Amino acid sequence: MKKSISATILFILLFYSLKINAQIPFETTSSGHIIIKAKINNVEGKFILDTGAGLNAIFTKFSKKIENEKTPNFFVGHRATGEELNVDLYNAKSLKINNKQFGDQQYTIIDLEFGDIDGLISLQPFRNTPITIDYINKKIFFDKSTKNKKSIDIQIADYAGKAIDIFTYVELNNSLKIQTLLDSGAGKNSFWLSSKFLTPLSLDKKDFKSVPIKSDFNKENNYYIGKLSKLSTVNKLSQLEGLDIAFVDGLVYEGKTSIEWLGKILTIDIAKKKIFIEE
Numbered sequence: 001m002k003k004s005i006s007a008t009i010l011f012i013l014l015f016y017s018l019k020i021n022a023q024i025p026f027e028t029t030s031s032g033h034i035i036i037k038a039k040i041n042n043v044e045g046k047f048i049l050d051t052g053a054g055l056n057a058i059f060t061k062f063s064k065k066i067e068n069e070k071t072p073n074f075f076v077g078h079r080a081t082g083e084e085l086n087v088d089l090y091n092a093k094s095l096k097i098n099n100k101q102f103g104d105q106q107y108t109i110i111d112l113e114f115g116d117i118d119g120l121i122s123l124q125p126f127r128n129t130p131i132t133i134d135y136i137n138k139k140i141f142f143d144k145s146t147k148n149k150k151s152i153d154i155q156i157a158d159y160a161g162k163a164i165d166i167f168t169y170v171e172l173n174n175s176l177k178i179q180t181l182l183d184s185g186a187g188k189n190s191f192w193l194s195s196k197f198l199t200p201l202s203l204d205k206k207d208f209k210s211v212p213i214k215s216d217f218n219k220e221n222n223y224y225i226g227k228l229s230k231l232s233t234v235n236k237l238s239q240l241e242g243l244d245i246a247f248v249d250g251l252v253y254e255g256k257t258s259i260e261w262l263g264k265i266l267t268i269d270i271a272k273k274k275i276f277i278e279e
Contacts, residue, residue: 032188045118052183054163180255
C-alpha cells in the first residue's frame, strides 16, 4: 500500500513538474517584440516570436554556429511593403522550445542583424499546437485549455506548407470591414492600413503627415501618419479608439497590425481557426 501511495505521489509531482516546465518565460523589448529562447540543431539562441514571419528564419551570424542542411527547395514571398523574398530552405534537424520538440521544421537564412537576436520563430511549429501568449505574466503555454473562453475567428494563409500567416477581419470607424494580417513581429501599437482605404473612410491625405520610409531591403514607401477614430474586431470583443495609425502606399495586405491590442492573454489555435481571449 505504501509503495502504491508513494508511486501515486511521485506521478503527481512529475505531472505538475512537466506542467511547470511547460510555462515558458519570455522577454519583451521596448518596442514590444516577444523574445523567446529556442534550440535549433541543438544550439540555443534568442528569437523573436513572429506570427507574421510566415516561415522560420535565422540570421547569418547564428547560421555559422550550427550545421545547416540545405535543400534544393526555395520559397518566394513578399514583405508587407512589397519587396520580393526568394529564399533557400534548410531542414532543421531539431527545433526545441523549452522541453517541447517540434518535428519536420524548416528555416531560411537571412543576412540581417538585430543586436543579440538570432532569428524569427514563425507559426510553423504551432500548426497543430495551440500557443498561449500571456502578456501579464510574460509566459508562453502550449495546449492550454480554452474551454468557455471568448474568441475571434481567424483566416489561415497556408502557402503549400512552406509558410503560414493568420488574418482576421476588423472594422474601421464602425463603417469599413477589412482583413488584416496579425503580426506579433511588428512589436506593439503597430497599425498599418493600405492607403487605398483613405477614400472609403472619407479621409484626406492632406490631414496626415506624409513620411517616406525606406525598409531594411532598401524599398521606399510613403506612410501617411495620423489618427484613426476606432478599430475593432468584427464581434467587438477587442476595440481601440483614437489610435495612432499609418496608411501605407504599396502595402500588400489590406491591413497589418500587432496582436497585443486583442487582449492580455491570447491563445492562437490554428486548427480551430480561432484566437481565444482571456483578458
